[in-house]
Structure formats: C-alpha cells, structure tokens
Amino acid sequence: MSQRRYFGTDGVRGKVGQYPITPDFVLKLGWAAGRVLAKQGTQKVIIGKDTRISGYMLESALEAGLSAAGLKAIFTGPLPTPAVAYLTQTFRAEAGIVISASHNPYYDNGIKFFSSEGTKLPDAIELAIEAELDKDIECVDSASLGKASRLTDAAGRYIEFCKSTFPHHLSLDGLRIVVDCAHGATYKIAPAVFSELGAEVITMGAEPNGTNINDKVGATDVAAIQARVVEEKADLGLAFDGDGDRIMMVDHLGNKIDGDQIAYIIARDALRRGELKGGVVGTLMTNLGMENGLKKLGIPFARAAVGDRYVMELLKQNDWRIGAENSGHVILLDKVTTGDAIVAALQVLVSVIDAKMSLNELASGMTLYPQVLINVRFSGDANPLEAETVKQAVQSVEEQLGDSGRVLLRKSGTEPLLRVMVEGENQEQVQSCAQYIADIVTANC
Incomplete structure (x- = not known):
C-alpha cells in the first residue's frame, strides 16, 4: 500500500494556521475530495463541525473547494x-465530512471523511484524494458549480435517532445524571437526549466560546465531573469529548469508568440477554483486566491496532458487534456505523435499569490492572523507537514484569507523540517502569 502523506488514522489533522490545516490547503482538499467522490457518483456531501472557532474558516474553505469540483454541500x-455519519446515510449522501480535532485543544483542527455507509473512507479513496492534491485546481463550468445549503433540523433528527436505540419500555425516570459536554459538539444534543428519556440532567461543559473545547472538562479530563457527581449526589456522570465520539463515565462514588469497562458492561448484558454475537474487539492498549474479565464469562476477545478504524476492520473481519478503546471510543455495530458516545452511554444505562444495579456494581465485575501512560513529544525527524537504548529499556522492564504485565510503545496517529504504556499488578512498579522508559525515550528525541 502507498504511504499516506496527509491522512492519519482519523483524517487530516494539525495545528490551525500551520500546514496542512490552512485555508488554502483545506480548499484544495475539498476540491480533491470532490473530484474523487464525484467519480463515485457523488452529488451531495453532509458537512458538520465541532465548536472550535476555526471551524468557520475551514467550513468556508471546504465549501469553495467542493463547489469548484461540482458538489453540493449541506x-x-x-x-x-x-x-454526521448517521445523516450521511439517511440523506443518501455519498459522503460526510466532519471539521474537528476530536479530543485535541481548540488550536488544533482536522478534516475527517465518512463514506455513504457512514463508515471511514476506504484506504483506496484516501490515497486517490492524496493523488488528486498533486494536481492544479480545475474549476467545473459555471453551470455545474456546486450549491450550498443549511440543514436546520440536523440536531433534532440525531436526538430522535439516539432515543430510538433505547428500549421503548424503559425510562430514565428517577436517575440523576451529570452530563459533561466538553464545551463541544454535544452541548445541545446530549442533555436533550437524556432529559427527554426521563432523567434529571445536571449539565456542565455546555457553554462553548470557540476556545474552551476540551479545556479541563469532558472525556479527556474527568476531574471536574468526578467532583460534580459527588457534590450533586448524582447516580452517575457522562463525560463526552469535543466531537462526541468518546465517552467516559463516573459512578456515584466519583470513580472513572473507561471505555474498556463500558464495553465489558455492554458485552456482559448482551450475553445475559442472549444477544451477544461473537466477541469483543479491543486494542493493544486494552487493559489486561478486561481481557481476563471477558475470559471468565466465556466471551472471545481480540486486539486490533490502536485507532477506531482498526477496531472496525477487525469487527467486520470477525463479524462481531462490540468494539472499544479504553480512551472511550465504543463501537456497537448493531446500532451505529462508527463510535458513538451517546448511544454507548444509553446501552450502559439499559444495564443499570434492567439489572437494578449501580454503575459501580456493574463495573466491579472486572478488575483493571494498574496502567500508566506517559506521552513524550518528539520532533518529526526523530525516531526514538529505533534507538538501541530504548529497546534495551523495554526489554529490561519486560523481564521485570514477566507474565503479569505488558509494555507498549507506539506513535500517536494524530499528534507528534510517542506513547509509553506500562501495565502490571503493582502500581508503584508500573509507574517507576513507565517513567524509566519515558526518560530514555526523551533522551533520544
């Protein structure tokens, strides 16, 4: 397969104002994508965004590029x-585009694409778009230029879809829930979904100003919602990331419930109802505790590379339905085509109601191993993974941990970071080993 130059594991992403997240590049990206997608028969593209201030600029650039290629933008x-993945399907659009850098700070942004089926674009299409970027822009005839329009009821349509994934005979009446929207794209939608289903909703992180997305709120920083759940004496808390595809939960005691635990709860409930098809797909980062917990239940488990696109690939390969990353991406293929935080949260709430158990009790079925993740920033030219001293450090730690732990070093697919992960039975040992490796990696950056 050819090497991608712009597309990472989740679209094109970077710092706003720095190549490639510049107006001129995004205009050309829109044109290049339009050219390739038009060859697939595309007439219209659905375009959504999160709440970053740069979304206005990039939205306009995409519109110009798509129009020049002859595509309609909605x-x-x-x-x-x-x-956006859902609306791309329901509107029979040939593609969907999201302007978002997901869990990243406001000064980053990105462009990610969905196919007409609501899934990530195939590799071949992404590579074709990259090839088109090498060409000069050629505008279609004036009569063939694409038009743009606004979909005014998009939020309402999606709210109704989310509610449709929750059983009609159940209600959230009596549940007191803190909902943290990370000042992001769920800020109007998530509170509406849970309150319309009967819950008493306490909302936080729902006042976006363009620069506060993911800032000390949401799925990537749960300290605020942990405190709020305890303070409000809530039954649980739901923390979304900036674009609503990641979910972290908090039990009534203020404990964080991550993507591994969420997938475990959903899989166990599906097994109880006799509706589990196959097993669960995790990633190289999935906690050993989840693997062991599923094994006790007799549920098959498989690891994919890190990134929801790889989880999706393995799910389809195995014909399974449930996949997750511990970072909070949860994919439920019997209900959605991509990671959906609101839908995943609703399925956990089904378990809470059906089992008449608290979130804390549901999550206690598996025991997470201590896991330490340290991010080390490196320059684009550095490759610390190849350094001999780094390899020796990893080997030394692996020998210390034996069969009761793991070491994983990997490059982020979205940022210039090397992630150092160490997992084992003893928290102090895991912390010490992770810092030891991270220090040596830093010395080689």
Whole structure:
C-alpha cells in the first residue's frame, strides 16, 4: 500500500494556521475530495463541525473547494461526529465530512471523511484524494458549480435517532445524571437526549466560546465531573469529548469508568440477554483486566491496532458487534456505523435499569490492572523507537514484569507523540517502569 502523506488514522489533522490545516490547503482538499467522490457518483456531501472557532474558516474553505469540483454541500452546524455519519446515510449522501480535532485543544483542527455507509473512507479513496492534491485546481463550468445549503433540523433528527436505540419500555425516570459536554459538539444534543428519556440532567461543559473545547472538562479530563457527581449526589456522570465520539463515565462514588469497562458492561448484558454475537474487539492498549474479565464469562476477545478504524476492520473481519478503546471510543455495530458516545452511554444505562444495579456494581465485575501512560513529544525527524537504548529499556522492564504485565510503545496517529504504556499488578512498579522508559525515550528525541 502507498504511504499516506496527509491522512492519519482519523483524517487530516494539525495545528490551525500551520500546514496542512490552512485555508488554502483545506480548499484544495475539498476540491480533491470532490473530484474523487464525484467519480463515485457523488452529488451531495453532509458537512458538520465541532465548536472550535476555526471551524468557520475551514467550513468556508471546504465549501469553495467542493463547489469548484461540482458538489453540493449541506452544512449542519455544530454536530457530533457520529451524527454526521448517521445523516450521511439517511440523506443518501455519498459522503460526510466532519471539521474537528476530536479530543485535541481548540488550536488544533482536522478534516475527517465518512463514506455513504457512514463508515471511514476506504484506504483506496484516501490515497486517490492524496493523488488528486498533486494536481492544479480545475474549476467545473459555471453551470455545474456546486450549491450550498443549511440543514436546520440536523440536531433534532440525531436526538430522535439516539432515543430510538433505547428500549421503548424503559425510562430514565428517577436517575440523576451529570452530563459533561466538553464545551463541544454535544452541548445541545446530549442533555436533550437524556432529559427527554426521563432523567434529571445536571449539565456542565455546555457553554462553548470557540476556545474552551476540551479545556479541563469532558472525556479527556474527568476531574471536574468526578467532583460534580459527588457534590450533586448524582447516580452517575457522562463525560463526552469535543466531537462526541468518546465517552467516559463516573459512578456515584466519583470513580472513572473507561471505555474498556463500558464495553465489558455492554458485552456482559448482551450475553445475559442472549444477544451477544461473537466477541469483543479491543486494542493493544486494552487493559489486561478486561481481557481476563471477558475470559471468565466465556466471551472471545481480540486486539486490533490502536485507532477506531482498526477496531472496525477487525469487527467486520470477525463479524462481531462490540468494539472499544479504553480512551472511550465504543463501537456497537448493531446500532451505529462508527463510535458513538451517546448511544454507548444509553446501552450502559439499559444495564443499570434492567439489572437494578449501580454503575459501580456493574463495573466491579472486572478488575483493571494498574496502567500508566506517559506521552513524550518528539520532533518529526526523530525516531526514538529505533534507538538501541530504548529497546534495551523495554526489554529490561519486560523481564521485570514477566507474565503479569505488558509494555507498549507506539506513535500517536494524530499528534507528534510517542506513547509509553506500562501495565502490571503493582502500581508503584508500573509507574517507576513507565517513567524509566519515558526518560530514555526523551533522551533520544
């Protein structure tokens, strides 16, 4: 397969104002994507965004590029990533585009694409778009230029879809829930979904100003919602990331419940109902505790490379339905085509109601191993993974941990970071080993 130059594991992403997240490049990206997609028969593209201030600029650039290629653009305004995937299907659009850098700070942004089926674009299409970027822009005839329009009821359509994944005979009446929207794309939608299903909703992180997305709130920083759940004496908390495809939960005691635990709860409940098809797909980062917990239940488990696109590939390969990353991406293929935080949260709430158990009790079925993750920033030219001292450090730690732990070093697919992960039975040992490796990696960056 040819090497990608722009597309990472989740679209094209970077710092706003620095190549490639510049108006001129994004205009050309829109044109190049339009050219390739038009060859597939595309007439219209659904375009959503999160709440970053740069979304306005990039939205306009994409519109110009798509129009020059002859495609119609339908804009939804701020909307979760999975909502764009859903609307791409329901509108029979040939593609969907989301302007978002997901869990990253406001000064980053990105462009990710969905196919007409609401899934990530195939590798061949991404490579074709990259090839088109090498060409000069050629505008279609004036009569063939694409038009743009706004979809004013996009949020309402998605709210109704989310509610449709929750059983009609159940209600959230009596549940007191804190909902943290990370000042992101779920800020209007998530509170509406849970309150319309009967819950008493306490909302936080729902006042976006363009620069506060993911800032000390949401799925990537749960300290605020942990404190709020305890303070409000809530039954649980739901923390979404900036574009609504990641979910972290908090039990009534303020404990974080991550993507591994969420997938475990959903899989166990599906097994109880006799509706589990196959097993569960995790990633190289999935906690050993989840693997062991599923094994006790007799549920098959498989690891994919890190990234929801790889989880999806393995799910389809195995014909399974449930996949997750511990970072909070949860894919439920019997209900959605991509990671959907609101839908995943609703399925956990089904378990809470059906089993008449608290979130804390549901999550206690598996025991997470201590896991330490340290991010080391490196320059684009450095390759610390190849350094002999790094290899020796990893080997030394692996010998210390034996069969009761793991070491994983990997490059982020979205940022210039090397992630150092160490997992084992003893927290102090795991912390010490992770820092030891991270220090040596830093010395080689």
